[in-house]
Amino acid sequence: MSAVPDASAASGVSAVSGARRTDQLDIVVRHRLSRIELDVRLAVGRETLALVGPSGAGKTSVLRAVAGLFKPDSACITLRGRTLTDTARHVDLPPESRHVGLMFQDGALFPHLTIARNVEYGLRPRPRKRGERRARVDELLDRYGIADLRDSRPGKASGGERQRAALARAVATTPDVLLLDEPLTALDSMTKARVSRELAQWLADLGLPTLLVSHDYSDVVGLADRIAVIDAGRIVQIGTAADLQRAPASPFVAAFVATNYFRGCARRDGELTVVTLPQGRRFACSSPATGDVAFVVDPWAVRLTRDGADSLPNMPSVEPAAPPAADSAASAAVAASAAVANVLRGPVVHVVRFGSVVRVTVGSDPPLIVELPAEQADALGIERGAAVTASWPPDAARLVIDASRLKLGPASSRPTPAPPDSPPSPRSPLRSTAAASRARSWPSRSKPGAPSPRPARPGAPPD
Amino acid sequence: MKGAAAAITGIAAAALLLFVGLPILAIFLRVPPSALLSQLHSPVALDALRVSMKTSLVSLAFIVLAGTPVAHLLARRRFPGRAVVITLIEVPLVLPPAVAGIALFAAFGRTGLLGSHLAAHDIRIPFTWIAVVMAQTFVAMPFYVRQVIASFGAVDQQLVGASRTLGAGAFRSFFRVEVPLARQGLAAGAALAWARALGEFGATALFAGGFVQGVTQTLPLAIYAQFQGANITSCLAMSAFLVAVSFAVLVSTKILLGWRET
Numbered sequence: 001m002s003a004v005p006d007a008s009a010a011s012g013v014s015a016v017s018g019a020r021r022t023d024q025l026d027i028v029v030r031h032r033l034s035r036i037e038l039d040v041r042l043a044v045g046r047e048t049l050a051l052v053g054p055s056g057a058g059k060t061s062v063l064r065a066v067a068g069l070f071k072p073d074s075a076c077i078t079l080r081g082r083t084l085t086d087t088a089r090h091v092d093l094p095p096e097s098r099h100v101g102l103m104f105q106d107g108a109l110f111p112h113l114t115i116a117r118n119v120e121y122g123l124r125p126r127p128r129k130r131g132e133r134r135a136r137v138d139e140l141l142d143r144y145g146i147a148d149l150r151d152s153r154p155g156k157a158s159g160g161e162r163q164r165a166a167l168a169r170a171v172a173t174t175p176d177v178l179l180l181d182e183p184l185t186a187l188d189s190m191t192k193a194r195v196s197r198e199l200a201q202w203l204a205d206l207g208l209p210t211l212l213v214s215h216d217y218s219d220v221v222g223l224a225d226r227i228a229v230i231d232a233g234r235i236v237q238i239g240t241a242a243d244l245q246r247a248p249a250s251p252f253v254a255a256f257v258a259t260n261y262f263r264g265c266a267r268r269d270g271e272l273t274v275v276t277l278p279q280g281r282r283f284a285c286s287s288p289a290t291g292d293v294a295f296v297v298d299p300w301a302v303r304l305t306r307d308g309a310d311s312l313p314n315m316p317s318v319e320p321a322a323p324p325a326a327d328s329a330a331s332a333a334v335a336a337s338a339a340v341a342n343v344l345r346g347p348v349v350h351v352v353r354f355g356s357v358v359r360v361t362v363g364s365d366p367p368l369i370v371e372l373p374a375e376q377a378d379a380l381g382i383e384r385g386a387a388v389t390a391s392w393p394p395d396a397a398r399l400v401i402d403a404s405r406l407k408l409g410p411a412s413s414r415p416t417p418a419p420p421d422s423p424p425s426p427r428s429p430l431r432s433t434a435a436a437s438r439a440r441s442w443p444s445r446s447k448p449g450a451p452s453p454r455p456a457r458p459g460a461p462p463d
Numbered sequence: 464m465k466g467a468a469a470a471i472t473g474i475a476a477a478a479l480l481l482f483v484g485l486p487i488l489a490i491f492l493r494v495p496p497s498a499l500l501s502q503l504h505s506p507v508a509l510d511a512l513r514v515s516m517k518t519s520l521v522s523l524a525f526i527v528l529a530g531t532p533v534a535h536l537l538a539r540r541r542f543p544g545r546a547v548v549i550t551l552i553e554v555p556l557v558l559p560p561a562v563a564g565i566a567l568f569a570a571f572g573r574t575g576l577l578g579s580h581l582a583a584h585d586i587r588i589p590f591t592w593i594a595v596v597m598a599q600t601f602v603a604m605p606f607y608v609r610q611v612i613a614s615f616g617a618v619d620q621q622l623v624g625a626s627r628t629l630g631a632g633a634f635r636s637f638f639r640v641e642v643p644l645a646r647q648g649l650a651a652g653a654a655l656a657w658a659r660a661l662g663e664f665g666a667t668a669l670f671a672g673g674f675v676q677g678v679t680q681t682l683p684l685a686i687y688a689q690f691q692g693a694n695i696t697s698c699l700a701m702s703a704f705l706v707a708v709s710f711a712v713l714v715s716t717k718i719l720l721g722w723r724e725t
Contacts, residue, residue: 065629067624067625068627068628069624069628094625094627094633095624095627095628096628096629096630096631096632098628100628101628102624102625104621104624104625106621108619108621108622108624108625109625110622110625110640110644111622111628111644112643114645120632121626121629121639122628122629122630122631124630170628170629170630173628173629173630313677373541422608
């Protein structure tokens with residue numbers, strides 16, 4: 001891959017943004033970081049977009065590039081029609097001229113100033129009279145519930161209060177975009193739940209384009225309208241939390257949203273699709289497909305039974321609802337489903353309780369995540385080490401588009417049994433990478449703020 | 464064994480304290496305080512005090528004005544040759560003051576590298592109070608710059624970034640965030656540099672002559688002159704004053720830096 005910045009592609013985005021709504025933030029950033037190559041395109045409308053990924057994936061670099069605190073090798077960043085950065089045209093506004101409100105991870109409040117002075121620091125517009133300035137600051141302190149801290153130093157405030165003060169200070173500058181760097185990470189779990197609730201409300205009230213960065217998917221689910229998952233410097237998928245849960249674009253996204261994702265080679269067998277996984281295990285799926293496919297099994301669609309105990313009726317019946325064997329095709333389907341049972345056995349390796357739901361990880365091959373009501377888990381005696389059998393009906397397996405197969409990656413280079421009826425896919429690295437990045441970013445550009453329609457793939461309609 | 468080790472440590476500590484403390488105490492105890500005070504009012508002492516104050520404060524002003532931006536640059540930026548620049552700035556710390564005086568003389572003296580050109584324009588530096596300031600600045604600058612590099616380096620860069628995104632330019636951020644947060648270090652560095660300038664002897668003696676009362680004769684030089692003239696009481700009076708100043712500077716530095724560093 002060429003390390004030379006693709007300037008023409010970067011300028012192309014600013015041309016696109018000119019024709020669109022003016023409250024948008026458009027980001028194209030490319031940078032060679034120490035271990036990864038950052039290559040990100042994002043468009044943020046009047047919404048909260050969360051950039052989520054593991055530490056070191058490059059998400060904070062994107063945020064800092066928008067704020068002007070980090071100079072990427074190649075970038076084109078526009079905000080409400082203003083060009084903040086365009087390396088191709090040597091445009092690079094200093095941070096103070098960008099009108100971005102950046103909320104740092106730990107607040108980054110000035111320790112030598114009171115909370116009120118912190119909020120007043122960047123007040124814009126800045127009234128000449130001191131009294132007017134104070135009135136505006138007091139109004140902000142009131143709005144975010146920190147009026148009693150106005151004359152305290154940040155050191156005296158709690159983590160949640162510092163976050164509120166940091167938000168008040170960023171909002172005081174009347175920014176065109178809000179950038180939040182790990183807004184909940186520094187908070188303890190009790191405070192986190194409350195701040196998350198408050199923040200969601202405040203962000204909705206502000207109605208600003210907001211780009212939020214976090215390494216914790218569960219932190220942002222309640223905050224973000226859309227979520228962009230970033231891995232090793234690239235956006236793997238953008239969509240609502242429901243999109244990601246329903247159709248994760250890669251095993252990485254699936255792991256992030258904690259759902260079951262399998263890849264294999266599909267062939268039709270009567271009414272069913274039989275998917276053979278790389279290690280040889282076969283699963284049945286009711287959606288028609290052939291060739292390399294990926295499918296998702298929702299953790300709550302899996303039925304769990306304790307081995308050596310009578311299973312409790314919980315999920316819709318596992319037994320394939322086979323129609324009466326009236327003709328030969330139906331009997332073939334029954335035969336196939338009998339041969340390919342969606343059953344996995346293994347010990348329970350992990351149990352997490354969220355309120356009335358229990359998430360169980362089964363150490364089968366492949367491992368499986370199962371969610372079931374707490375009372376059922378208790379009735380079954382689910383605990384670490386318990387031997388269980390997991391099963392799901394063929395119609396619970398949902399075929400999804402495997403975006404990571406569109407580009408060269410460790411997954412696609414792994415030898416998989418090639419289906420006899422599908423030609424080998426073209427593997428030009430440049431072409432397929434470009435196709436992947438288009439597939440990732442175009443849907444969100446065409447309809448900002450709306451759930452991105454996923455590109456349809458022949459033979460594999462979602463649901 | 465443990466008792467023996469403690470005893471040895473105790474004796475060593477007592478010896479060291481006595482060795483440092485006794486001479487300092489002797490300055491104040493040799494003659495009665497009234498004699499010290501009256502000698503401090505002698506014309507020689509008063510002139511020396513005036514010259515010392517004027518030159519050391521001008522030196523300090525120059526050090527702060529030139530040293531602060533340089534230290535900030537060295538603390539913030541990584542550039543090729545940075546280590547060389549820092550080493551060059553630190554050279555006067557290890558240079559014998561007499562060598563510093565000769566070096567200044569070689570550069571700015573009447574026949575010196577730059578001095579010969581200055582002399583052609585009728586500008587003569589040696590044997591003026593300007594020469595005293597130059598000698599003091601030369602030897603005292605590193606004390607300030609070293610401390611201030613460390614202090615600016617300790618300022619959280621996120622706060623500077625926050626200031627920038629809040630609409631303050633680099634210049635305003637410097638004065639409203641970096642300087643206030645580094646203020647203790649700046650003050651401590653200034654105090655140390657001032658004390659060093661006030662006590663400067665060797666470089667001043669060689670480069671500025673230093674024996675013209677009221678022009679180049681600073682307190683340390685006056686002490687030397689009075690000592691040669693066998694006026695020990697006058698020496699002690701001026702020394703007592705310098706001891707008091709040094710002690711005050713040291714204590715205030717330690718308070719500023721929170722007793723953490725030495």
